[in-house]
Amino acid sequence: MSIAFTSGEPSGIGPDIAILHAQKERTKDLQVYCDPDVLISRAKTLKLPLSLTEKPTKNAGELFIFPIKAKTKVLPGKLNPDNAEYVLSLLQHATKRCLDNQNSGILTGPINKAVINEAGIKFSGHTEYFAELSDTPKTVMLLATSNLKVALATTHLALKDVPRNINKDSLIEVITIINNNSKFLGVNKPKILVCGLNPHAGEDGYLGDEEITIISPVIDLLNNNDFNLIGPVPADTAFTAESLKGIDVVLAMYHDQGLPVLKSSGFKNAANITLGLPFIRTSVDHGTALDLAGTGNISLGSFNCALSFFEKISSSGSQA
Numbered sequence: 001m002s003i004a005f006t007s008g009e010p011s012g013i014g015p016d017i018a019i020l021h022a023q024k025e026r027t028k029d030l031q032v033y034c035d036p037d038v039l040i041s042r043a044k045t046l047k048l049p050l051s052l053t054e055k056p057t058k059n060a061g062e063l064f065i066f067p068i069k070a071k072t073k074v075l076p077g078k079l080n081p082d083n084a085e086y087v088l089s090l091l092q093h094a095t096k097r098c099l100d101n102q103n104s105g106i107l108t109g110p111i112n113k114a115v116i117n118e119a120g121i122k123f124s125g126h127t128e129y130f131a132e133l134s135d136t137p138k139t140v141m142l143l144a145t146s147n148l149k150v151a152l153a154t155t156h157l158a159l160k161d162v163p164r165n166i167n168k169d170s171l172i173e174v175i176t177i178i179n180n181n182s183k184f185l186g187v188n189k190p191k192i193l194v195c196g197l198n199p200h201a202g203e204d205g206y207l208g209d210e211e212i213t214i215i216s217p218v219i220d221l222l223n224n225n226d227f228n229l230i231g232p233v234p235a236d237t238a239f240t241a242e243s244l245k246g247i248d249v250v251l252a253m254y255h256d257q258g259l260p261v262l263k264s265s266g267f268k269n270a271a272n273i274t275l276g277l278p279f280i281r282t283s284v285d286h287g288t289a290l291d292l293a294g295t296g297n298i299s300l301g302s303f304n305c306a307l308s309f310f311e312k313i314s315s316s317g318s319q320a
Helices: 014-021 036-046 081-099 113-118 126-133 168-180 210-223 255-266 301-316
Strands: 003-006 030-034 051-053 062-067 105-108 140-144 149-152 191-195 228-233 249-252 271-275 280-284
Touching: 003 081, 014 030, 014 036, 030 036, 030 081, 036 051, 036 062, 062 081, 081 105, 081 113, 081 126, 105 301, 126 271, 126 280, 140 168, 140 255, 149 255, 168 191, 168 210, 168 249, 210 228, 249 255, 271 301, 280 301
Parallel strands: 003 030, 003 105, 030 062, 051 062, 105 280, 149 249, 191 228, 191 249
Antiparallel strands: 140 149, 140 271, 271 280
């Protein structure tokens, strides 16, 4: 089965990624969910050959597409809220076809959350949306490079909302999903380093008690059930070379606790992976790059990384 590539925000570099990827013969089938007119127009702007087909192809210069029409004209670099429903329809169709076993999983191009919300549609991100579409009660966002894997206990939340969204039950769910979906890392029982929530991991309760009342009890409980957890570790030392020695996954308590470290060393060569869905989902780690749309001056590094992790997950026999 083909991998569904949802091209994302049409005025960004998602269509460009598909077109550039199509310039060489491929080993894997990719089905691009996009407006055909956007692809043809963007290929002309890029001065690159492109032929569209609704049948699988791995040939250079050809793209296997699932055609979905945009609501209004697309201009590179120009966001338009009128196309918000179109962007979400790409995800909806791809999810349905994965659940119907017509695609092997989804590799997502970048979207712009702000313009979707500007259109009056409440949207916090791919991870949460795929969970909703597939009736999945709990998923985990994990970003990965070749040498660092960072999972998140909470995802796209305002910082003030993080503490009340970390409790024993949710933390047990998150760690269990990571533990049970890590075969693609080449380990059956991953060694997981768990960050504290507060500075200095709470400093014995002086700077916050979540480590004492929630995080440590969960670590002790799961380790007594044959998990391999270390922590809670202060986030300011969790990512040192010494702390990371032998670690398979770092669990950060919130988005900007863990991802700045990963992106500072692996940006454009990292992939976003959603663990816990009934199908494989990987993604590029960057945004829509509106200023680069139609210029050809983009890197396929993150796309190739996301494709590589998709293949590793698939070959490991796990969903994600």
